Amino acid sequence: xxxTKGRYALRVMLDLAEHADxxxxxxxxxxxxxxxxxxxxxxxVKSLVxxxxxxxxxxxxxxxxxxxxxxxxxxxEILELxxxxxxxxxxxxxxxxxxxxxxxxxxxxxxxxxxxxxxxxFYGKKLSDLLATE
Amino acid sequence: xxxTKGRYALRVMLDLAEHADxxxxxxxxxxxxxxxxxxxxxxxVKSLVxxxxxxxxxxxxxxxxxxxxxxxxxxxEILELxxxxxxxxxxxxxxxxxxxxxxxxxxxxxxxxxxxxxxxxFYGKKLSDLLATE
DNA sequence: TAATTACCTATTGACATAGTAGGTAAATAA
DNA sequence: TTATTTACCTACTATGTCAATAGGTAATTA
Numbered sequence: 465x466x467x468t469k470g471r472y473a474l475r476v477m478l479d480l481a482e483h484a485d486x487x488x489x490x491x492x493x494x495x496x497x498x499x500x501x502x503x504x505x506x507x508x509v510k511s512l513v514x515x516x517x518x519x520x521x522x523x524x525x526x527x528x529x530x531x532x533x534x535x536x537x538x539x540x541e542i543l544e545l546x547x548x549x550x551x552x553x554x555x556x557x558x559x560x561x562x563x564x565x566x567x568x569x570x571x572x573x574x575x576x577x578x579x580x581x582x583x584x585x586f587y588g589k590k591l592s593d594l595l596a597t598e
Numbered sequence: 599x600x601x602t603k604g605r606y607a608l609r610v611m612l613d614l615a616e617h618a619d620x621x622x623x624x625x626x627x628x629x630x631x632x633x634x635x636x637x638x639x640x641x642x643v644k645s646l647v648x649x650x651x652x653x654x655x656x657x658x659x660x661x662x663x664x665x666x667x668x669x670x671x672x673x674x675e676i677l678e679l680x681x682x683x684x685x686x687x688x689x690x691x692x693x694x695x696x697x698x699x700x701x702x703x704x705x706x707x708x709x710x711x712x713x714x715x716x717x718x719x720f721y722g723k724k725l726s727d728l729l730a731t732e
Numbered sequence: 733t734a735a736t737t738a739c740c741t742a743t744t745g746a747c748a749t750a751g752t753a754g755g756t757a758a759a760t761a762a
Numbered sequence: 763t764t765a766t767t768t769a770c771c772t773a774c775t776a777t778g779t780c781a782a783t784a785g786g787t788a789a790t791t792a
Contacts, residue, residue, distance in 0.1 A: 465599055466687050468781065471705060478704050490737065499699070504782055510739075522738040523790020539708065553600050565633070570612050570728045571605065574673065578719060585712060594704050602750065624768065638751055644770075656769040657759025 466547065472500055473508050473546040474539065474594070480518060481534040481595055488520075488527030508546060515545040534595055540587035550586065552579055600681065606634055607642050607680040608673065608728070614652060615668040615729055622654075622661030642680060649679040668729055674721035684720060686713055 479494045491509060495502035509528065512518045517537065520528045530537075544550050551557040553575045555566070566572055613628045625643060629636035643662065646652045651671065654662045664671075678684050685691040687709045689700070700706055 465685075466709075467779090468688075471687060471689075474705050474708075488737095492737085501782070503784080506739075507782085513739090520738055521790080522736090522788070524736045525791060526737045526789085528738085551599075553605060554602075555605075571608050574608075574723065574728060575600075578716075581715070581719060582712075585715060589708065594708060601748090622768095626768085635751070637753080640770075641751085647770090654769055655759080656757070656767090658767045659760060660758085660768045662769085 466543065468504075469508055469511075470543040470547040472498070472505065473512060473542055475500070476505065476509060476512065477517070477530070477537065477542055477591055478594060480528060480530050481591060484530060484534075486527075488525065488529050490527040493527075511546050512542075515541075517542065517545065534592040535590050537591040538587045539589040539591065539594070540583065542591070543586055550579075550582055552582060600677065602638075603642055603645075604677040604681040606632070606639065607646060607676055609634070610639065610643060610646065610662075611651070611664070611671065611676055611725055612728055614662060614664050615725060618664060618668075620661075622659065622663050624661040627661075645680050646676075649675075651676065651679065668726040669724050671725040672721045673723040673725065673728070674717065676725070677720055684713075684716055686716055 475498050476494055479497060480489055483489050483493075491502055491505055494500075495505050498505075509518070509520070513520055513528075516531060518528050519531055520526070540550065549557055555563055555572065556575055556579050563569065609632050610628055613631060614623055617623050617627075625636055625639055628634075629639050632639075643652070643654070647654055647662075650665060652662050652664055654660070674684065683691055688694050689697055689706065690709055690713050697703065
């Protein structure tokens with residue numbers, strides 16, 4: 465289940481891509497256009513800045529801007545950064561303690577396969593792919 | 599993210615499939631073999647009975663049994679029954695209020711596509727497919 | 733100097749997850 | 763008949779995550 469964090473992050477990135485001509489886009493504008501609380505977006509945007517996907521400039525005339533061109537972002541990296549992980553079952557998460565039944569587990573291969581499919585799907589999509597849709 | 603409910607349900611179904619020769623399998627045995635609390639399994643097994651995937655018989659010599667052959671179950675129906683839904687984003691869940699931005703949403707097609715892929719993946723797998731692995 | 737913007741820490745209410753506790757009802761074996 | 767074994771039932775709880783809100787400080791420009 466993908467949470468609002470990942471979904472909103474994607475919408476912020478798309479909003480920035482659509483307003484890439486403006487030097488910097490204030491979060492206030494994004495919040496208004498997207499109909500999302502600015503306060504909540506602050507949290508999400510913080511992750512995006514820390515992950516070097518966007519950069520922010522303070523002060524009047526400041527705001528946020530993409531660091532790269534839209535075709536140079538994958539949806540996967542945006543989601544993974546804001547969601548923490550794309551892993552679909554706890555067994556496969558990074559911090560998860562290694563299950564001692566793993567070797568004989570009948571279901572683990574299924575989760576592996578699904579995880580792989582999910583990863584390939586989202587890393588195969590570029591931000592620009594979503595932009596192009598009309 | 600698939601929770602323990604769905605994952606344990608799958609393991610219960612597999613355990614039952616592997617012991618289909620025995621008339622009925624007590625939950626106690628399943629819990630011991632799988633290393634899962636019997637009390638917790640009760641909750642999960644209840645869903646499976648209500649969904650007519652398995653049947654239970656009380657009393658000495660009782661236990662649970664599959665209603666069909668392993669190749670007649672899909673992983674999807676087992677997960678959907680116990681997880682409630684396989685929907686990956688809130689926008690697509692059954693009870694979700696229809697988003698008024700849906701028509702112009704740049705991200706919705708992505709979620710639709712992912713949802714479709716997930717659905718096809720899990721409904722394309724049969725219980726017997728997991729059983730066969732060695 | 734005032735306005736505007738990003739950026740920071742902390743808090744909260746609601747809900748889901750992952751169980752536990754303590755029973756009752758049904759069926760069989762002794 | 764009685765004891766045992768099993769399913770089945772309702773309720774409770776601790777923990778954590780989600781989705782936000784609150785109330786600031788620092789930086790930059792007009």
